[in-house]
């Protein structure tokens with residue numbers, strides 16, 4: 001069952017985290033399998049003559065959220081609600097918050113956010129909306145709030161807020177990750193280590209399609225000098241970064257650039273009756289002989305790994321090896337879909353080796369090769385043959401693997 005926690009995270013300014021731990025979700029955005037769950041983080045800041053709420057939570061948890069907020073604030077006293085990004089996992093509870101607030105609060109966001117909110121929730125929600133522009137500063141409760149747009153991270157509406165005097169970055173989706181971390185911030189290294197692979201999975205599945213904007217927007221924030229100076233980075237999902245705030249954006253940058261982990265090789269294949277698998281055993285043995293660390297995902301009559309997990313492995317792989325059978329004159333459907341998502345979400349300059357098996361006419365290998373040739377990936381070789389692999393096929397596979405590195 002989902003739960004909610006409130007933690008005071010700063011005394012000056014008085015700042016609270018209100019975090020829904022959603023362990024009920026199965027498929028984020030109705031697509032990405034996340035048995036690890038996700039959190040929705042909202043923040044409340046109490047200032048002289050102003051109370052500011054940063055984002056809300058998913059609609060399903062609106063009542064729980066209001067109840068929790070009431071423990072720390074009279075809802076009618078909220079003066080400003082900052083909307084960084086209108087995706088309903090952060091805005092689903094906004095209508096209820098505004099109702100309870102008597103529509104007293106000013107809602108702040110980009111012009112894009114205003115239009116999206118109106119489209120999602122009706123005109124009532126934007127009747128007290130104030131559009132803020134890139135770089136604009138507002139004095140609220142004696143503090144300077146600077147709004148910086150980070151378009152396509154990962155919607156056109158997205159912005160972050162920088163509280164100048166306190167060097168706080170409220171970053172919503174940017175800096176977020178999947179899972180329900182055991183802590184609330186990065187103070188425990190074990191918790192961080194456990195969490196970072198879920199950040200990678202989140203970035204690729206959610207922002208991956210726009211990954212060039214990760215690099216672009218982080219460059220923009222760096223140029224403004226706010227990342228180096230940040231005292232805290234407060235995302236809309238997962239851990240807060242206060243011990244080493246820069247670390248999360250450095251991690252994002254590494255994902256954006258596809259920096260590999262030494263010796264990690266991603267191996268993905270389907271095998272209906274074992275012939276592709278025989279080839280992939282040669283692949284895995286040869287990789288191990290070369291001191292590589294194969295990470296293997298296979299689609300068989302017993303296994304159906306989550307595409308989201310496979311996507312999360314791509315940025316940190318040194319090379320990728322795809323094994324596929326020909327299926328109705330095409331690529332096996334599981335590999336076809338996996339490849340489609342990889343090319344859409346995790347398109348990197350990495351070497352790819354293709355291994356294929358067919359019955360009466362090889363098609364899968366050729367089709368994969370065509371798709372890879374049109375992508376950023378570097379096609380190294382395609383080794384495709386009929387039925388069970390011969391000794392000659394095995395030798396070709398071993399040679400091709402050596403050529404990968």
Ligand SMILES: Cc1cc2nc3c(=O)[nH]c(=O)nc-3n(C[C@H](O)[C@H](O)[C@H](O)COP(=O)(O)O)c2cc1C
Pocket residue numbers: 270271272273274275276277325326327328329330357358359360361362363386387388
């Ligand atoms: C549903 C199905 C469709 C297939 N379609 C083709 C095809 O269009 N062309 C072909 O050459 N072989 C086709 N085959 C044969 C497989 O590609 C071949 O047996 C291959 O070795 C399967 O590898 P696996 O044993 O790892 O699944 C098909 C097999 C199945 C079960």
